[in-house]
Amino acid sequence: MFLALLELRAARGRFLLMGSVVVLVAALVGIVSGFTTGLGDDTVSALRRMPATHVAFAPGSDSDQFARSLVDERAAADWDKEKGVDATPLGVALTRGATNRDVEVDLAAFGVEPGAFTDPGADRGKALDADEPHGIVISRQLADDGVRVGDTLTVDRLGIRLRVVGTTSRSSYGHVPAAYVTADTWRQIRFTTPGTDVRPEELPAQYSAVALQLPAGFADQKLPGADRRHHTATVPLQDAFAAAPGYEGERLTMTSIQAFLFLIAPLVVGAFFAVWTVQRTPELALLRAMGASRRRLLGHTLAQAAVVVALGTAVGAVLAFAVGLLVGERVPFSLPASSLAATMGAVVLVGLAGSALTLRRVTTVDPMTMLGAAR
Amino acid sequence: MSLRLDDITVTLGHGESRTRALRGLSTVFRAGALTALVGPSGSGKSTLLAVAGALLRPDEGHVLLNGTDLAALSDRERARARRTRIGYVFQSGNLLAGLTAEEQLLAAATLAGRRPRALRGRARELLAEVGLAHRSGHRPDQLSGGERQRVALARALLSGPELLLVDEPTAAVDRARADDLTGLIARTTHGHGCVTVVATHDPVVTRAADEVVDMQQHVPADAG
Numbered sequence: 001m002f003l004a005l006l007e008l009r010a011a012r013g014r015f016l017l018m019g020s021v022v023v024l025v026a027a028l029v030g031i032v033s034g035f036t037t038g039l040g041d042d043t044v045s046a047l048r049r050m051p052a053t054h055v056a057f058a059p060g061s062d063s064d065q066f067a068r069s070l071v072d073e074r075a076a077a078d079w080d081k082e083k084g085v086d087a088t089p090l091g092v093a094l095t096r097g098a099t100n101r102d103v104e105v106d107l108a109a110f111g112v113e114p115g116a117f118t119d120p121g122a123d124r125g126k127a128l129d130a131d132e133p134h135g136i137v138i139s140r141q142l143a144d145d146g147v148r149v150g151d152t153l154t155v156d157r158l159g160i161r162l163r164v165v166g167t168t169s170r171s172s173y174g175h176v177p178a179a180y181v182t183a184d185t186w187r188q189i190r191f192t193t194p195g196t197d198v199r200p201e202e203l204p205a206q207y208s209a210v211a212l213q214l215p216a217g218f219a220d221q222k223l224p225g226a227d228r229r230h231h232t233a234t235v236p237l238q239d240a241f242a243a244a245p246g247y248e249g250e251r252l253t254m255t256s257i258q259a260f261l262f263l264i265a266p267l268v269v270g271a272f273f274a275v276w277t278v279q280r281t282p283e284l285a286l287l288r289a290m291g292a293s294r295r296r297l298l299g300h301t302l303a304q305a306a307v308v309v310a311l312g313t314a315v316g317a318v319l320a321f322a323v324g325l326l327v328g329e330r331v332p333f334s335l336p337a338s339s340l341a342a343t344m345g346a347v348v349l350v351g352l353a354g355s356a357l358t359l360r361r362v363t364t365v366d367p368m369t370m371l372g373a374a375r
Numbered sequence: 376m377s378l379r380l381d382d383i384t385v386t387l388g389h390g391e392s393r394t395r396a397l398r399g400l401s402t403v404f405r406a407g408a409l410t411a412l413v414g415p416s417g418s419g420k421s422t423l424l425a426v427a428g429a430l431l432r433p434d435e436g437h438v439l440l441n442g443t444d445l446a447a448l449s450d451r452e453r454a455r456a457r458r459t460r461i462g463y464v465f466q467s468g469n470l471l472a473g474l475t476a477e478e479q480l481l482a483a484a485t486l487a488g489r490r491p492r493a494l495r496g497r498a499r500e501l502l503a504e505v506g507l508a509h510r511s512g513h514r515p516d517q518l519s520g521g522e523r524q525r526v527a528l529a530r531a532l533l534s535g536p537e538l539l540l541v542d543e544p545t546a547a548v549d550r551a552r553a554d555d556l557t558g559l560i561a562r563t564t565h566g567h568g569c570v571t572v573v574a575t576h577d578p579v580v581t582r583a584a585d586e587v588v589d590m591q592q593h594v595p596a597d598a599g
Binding site for chain 2: 371
């Protein structure tokens with residue numbers, strides 16, 4: 001290690017340059033990871049926070065199910081009769097509105113039964129109440145946009161007036177802040193045609209899906225039969241994220257960028273150490289001639305790579321974290337410590353893998369080249 | 376103490392370029408004596424140094440350093456012998472770039488698993504012995520050719536070697552410095568009592584040597 005560190009100091013310019021590249025790659029990986037998680041959260045956090053295990057859609061729709069699927073109220077009731085199953089109708093609709101204080105907002109209206117497991121309750125103000133059918137509980141982003149408890153929010157074009165009764169934690173769907181209304185109110189938002197005057201009882205008794213809490217083992221054995229009986233297509237909650245608009249496309253894009261960065265990192269580190277090894281081949285031959293074992297030279301090279309990659313990654317991680325602090329909640333960016341640590345661990349591993357590409361050359365250096373006979 | 380080469384045969388190269396560099400060479404190098412290996416290029420001087428220094432395993436024969444047959448050792452054991460029993464001064468490229476003269480010595484010591492801190496005093500003593508006490512903090516690019524050879528000599532002596540092998544030490548230095556360096560190698564050999572073998576073309580070294588081995592007397596008939 002002594003010699004490895006001496007060489008690092010002696011060639012600090014080159015190693016600083018290399019370290020800077022590692023810093024930038026690590027920071028970029030961290031930032032992309034933050035945006036991947038942040039965008040994912042921004043798309044499905046309202047679904048993720050639901051304590052459901054599965055979601056039952058209408059059969060026949062393979063994508064964007066929350067917009068396309070309509071499940072009868074009766075299916076929800078039938079699902080609820082299954083032994084050990086807790087089922088509740090769930091409506092999801094994107095809409096927009098304005099408050100009585102002229103704050104205009106987009107919102108993802110989640111129709112839930114008050115008191116059901118899908119009801120998020122309220123951190124401030126009151127939770128939804130069946131006796132107050134036109135109440136709405138808004139997520140914190142809407143409060144940040146200026147909507148207050150006590151405001152009246154009128155849904156655009158439909159004229160449905162909702163009273164803001166409470167706020168709940170941050171949650172969104174398809175990059176739109178979530179708000180929670182009763183299932184009946186949701187049906188009005190979803191099915192009312194602008195300019196018409198339809199009584200609530202005349203609206204279809206349908207919802208986007210049925211949120212389910214299935215008992216252990218149910219999904220493995222009884223789900224196909226239950227789906228047939230209730231005319232539904234049930235997927236695990238995680239799979240239901242793909243039904244959110246743009247979720248799959250965003251994930252694919254961001255994951256592809258990350259994958260490319262994870263390919264680039266070892267190539268960059270490997271290329272540097274390949275050049276570095278070629279440059280110092282005479283010195284490696286000298287060390288071999290003086291009795292350095294192959295194992296020591298390998299350790300020596302890996303120690304240098306580890307110092308450069310680990311320090312570069314650590315600085316890159318700090319940079320990525322700083323970017324997260326800087327952008328705050330203005331953009332969908334989320335980089336929790338565990339995610340940052342895992343991502344940076346992967347950068348270190350691929351970086352070291354890159355340096356490992358040069359190890360063969362290190363071990364095959366011929367000490368005989370130090371003698372006149374070989375020159 | 377001595378280095379005894381016994382019936383050494385070495386073949387270099389492969390296929391059509393295969394050449395017998397040494398054939399049946401036997402000689403003895405005494406401890407405390409500076410032996411000059413002389414002979415024209417291609418006569419096998421460097422090959423003999425490589426065999427004696429456990430860098431090259433002979434096809435046949437024995438390399439007995441104070442009773443240990445270096446030719447019979449495993450690769451790992453030969454590397455250990457190079458670290459602990461043999462000191463080298465090469466013709467060029469002797470020093471590690473960017474390290475000071477003192478660090479050159481300490482870095483070599485770490486190869487033998489020794490702690491640099493414990494050897495700092497000894498390293499300074501050796502640099503003083505080769506006349507470079509005032510240059511211990513200088514890097515190779517700040518040293519002259521002769522000074523670099525002196526640093527390499529001090530480094531070779533740090534492990535207290537039984538065998539000191541020197542390849543063309545005066546090839547890259549001027550006449551005056553060649554005299555100084557040769558005198559230093561001779562004094563070091565006598566002072567440390569090691570077996571010293573110097574491959575050289577330089578009459579200055581030959582004159583200062585206690586013994587001379589003319590490689591032409593050992594040139595194989597088929598050497599190219």
